[in-house]
Amino acid sequence: MKYAEFKAVCPYEIGDKIKVIQEEREEIHTITDIVCMHYLKTGAVQFLFELDNSGKLVSIAPTEEACKQ
Helix, strand or coil: CCCCCCCCCCCCCCCCEEEEEECCEEEEEEEEEEEEEECCCCCCEEEEEEECCCCCEECCCCCHHHHHC
């Protein structure tokens, strides 16, 4: 097995509220879980988020405001 180490900072925390805009509708969701995936081959790190205890993981594009924190 290959040893891997990485350092990543997520722009969001569990409990953060996010606004989702779809087809002229705005919905507010709460982040209830965060998954961090580290790709050994490329070294890339990706965050996936569970919203409102749905059991589904989604990708969120961070806003500039979230990246400044």
